[in-house]
Amino acid sequence: xxxxxxxxxxxxxxxxxxxxxxxxxxxxxxxxxxxxxxxxxxxxxxxxxxxxxxxxxxxxxxxxxxxxxxxxxxxxxxxxxxxxxxxxxxxxxxxxxxxxxxxxxxxxxxxxxxxxxxxxxxxxxxxxxxxxxxxxxxxxxxxxxxxxxxxxxxxxxxxxxxxxxxxxxxxxxxxxxxxxxxxxxxxxxxxxxxxxxxxxxxxxxxxxxxxxxxxxxxxxxxxxxxxxxxxxxxxxxxxxxx
Ligand SMILES: Nc1ncnc2c1ncn2[C@@H]1O[C@H](COP(=O)(O)OP(=O)(O)OP(=O)(O)O)[C@@H](O)[C@H]1O
Numbered sequence: 001x002x003x004x005x006x007x008x009x010x011x012x013x014x015x016x017x018x019x020x021x022x023x024x025x026x027x028x029x030x031x032x033x034x035x036x037x038x039x040x041x042x043x044x045x046x047x048x049x050x051x052x053x054x055x056x057x058x059x060x061x062x063x064x065x066x067x068x069x070x071x072x073x074x075x076x077x078x079x080x081x082x083x084x085x086x087x088x089x090x091x092x093x094x095x096x097x098x099x100x101x102x103x104x105x106x107x108x109x110x111x112x113x114x115x116x117x118x119x120x121x122x123x124x125x126x127x128x129x130x131x132x133x134x135x136x137x138x139x140x141x142x143x144x145x146x147x148x149x150x151x152x153x154x155x156x157x158x159x160x161x162x163x164x165x166x167x168x169x170x171x172x173x174x175x176x177x178x179x180x181x182x183x184x185x186x187x188x189x190x191x192x193x194x195x196x197x198x199x200x201x202x203x204x205x206x207x208x209x210x211x212x213x214x215x216x217x218x219x220x221x222x223x224x225x226x227x228x229x230x231x232x233x234x235x236x237x238x239x240x241x242x
Contacts, residue, residue, distance in 0.1 A: 008033040008158060008191050009054060014063035016049055023049050025215040027063070033158075036185055036192045038202035040240060041212035047195040050212065051161050054193065055081045067159065077106070080157040084164045088148050089136040095147050096132040099123065102155050122150040125184050142173035149181065153188060162194045166201070178204050199236050203228045211239045 007030040014027040023046040031037050039047050052058050054065055056075045065072045067079055075081075082088075089098050099119040103110050110118070123129045126146040136144055145165060152160055166174045182205065185192055196202055202209045202223075209221040218239045223232075 006033050007031060008068060009193075010066045010069075011054075012064050012066075014050075014053065014065060015061050016046070016053060016058075017061055022215055024053075024060075027217060029210065029217060029220075031159075031191060031193060033191055034189045036182075036194065036205055036207045037210060038194045038196060038206035038208075039210045039212055040196055040199060040202050040236070041218075042240065043197060045212050046215060047197075047212055048163055051081070051163050051193065051195050054159075055079055055161050057081070077155060078157050079159040079161060080152045080155075081161045081163065082145075082148055082152050082165045084167045087136075087144075089144060089151070091136050094133050094135055095128060095139070096123065098136070098147055099151050099154055102151060106155050118154055122154045125153075125187065126150045126180055140173075142169050142177060145169070145177060146180065149177075149184070153184060153190060156188065157190065159191045159193065162192065164195055164197070167196075174201070175204075181205070199233055199240065200228065202236070203232060209236065211236065213239065 009031040011027055011029040014024060015022065016024040027050065039050065041047055049058070053060055054072065056072045056079065067076070072079070090101065093101065096119055099122060100115050103115045103118055120129070123132055126149060128143060128146055128150070131139065131143065136147070139147070149165070166177050169177065178201070181192075184190075194202075194205060204226060206223050209223050211218045211221065221236060
């Protein structure tokens with residue numbers, strides 16, 4: 001028989017408003033363990049709000065989100081967020097020190113050698129081994145984002161939440177990062193929830209694409225075969241555009 005899939009995140013009847021303006025209305029969604037899910041939708045439709053709720057950075061007005069069947073009440077090491085801004089790195093620390101920081105503070109109390117080994121492994125995964133002694137200000141935007149991804153994953157969270165992480169990068173850098181991210185995702189089997197307003201980016205990356213609009217999920221489009229044809233693009237744009 002086929003795989004038994006299990007949901008790692010369950011969102012039930014979730015609503016959220018800001019100052020009486022309803023942003024998300026009765027959202028229901030289950031995210032499978034190991035899945036790469038993209039959320040797309042027009043600007044201001046509540047994508048970041050939904051991601052922040054999943055990460056425990058804010059509370060819903062009603063409804064519930066569970067991570068491995070436990071209600072999400074606050075941010076946790078199991079569910080890490082990567083933002084669009086590059087300046088999440090500590091400027092006074094080298095690339096390697098930035099990567100080792102979360103490991104040194106992890107409740108697993110890694111030995112020194114293990115910390116070095118893990119940081120080296122992840123630097124290799126994001127192809128930045130030769131830059132381990134560089135400081136963030138010596139790196140390009142794309143490189144900083146590679147470090148941010150490595151730092152988020154080095155403590156092996158269950159879920160990675162990414163809020164338009166490549167939004168301000170050029171096309172070439174973006175495609176390189178897509179490849180790196182897909183490689184790491186396959187290797188680590190982390191569940192990834194990725195917010196973007198770029199249809200092509202969603203088609204390149206996602207197993208499933210959630211289209212959010214007017215406070216509700218308009219459609220969920222399967223994309224296991226990463227079909228980037230014009231027909232598929234149009235299928236999404238049909239729901240996505242105003
Ligand atoms: N803290 C807040 N207080 C009041 N309104 C807010 C707050 N945060 C977001 N909003 C509003 O809620 C709506 C949804 O915002 P959100 O950032 O979730 O949208 P988004 O889909 O991520 O947008 P974008 O694609 O432009 O980043 C927007 O209209 C925004 O102005």
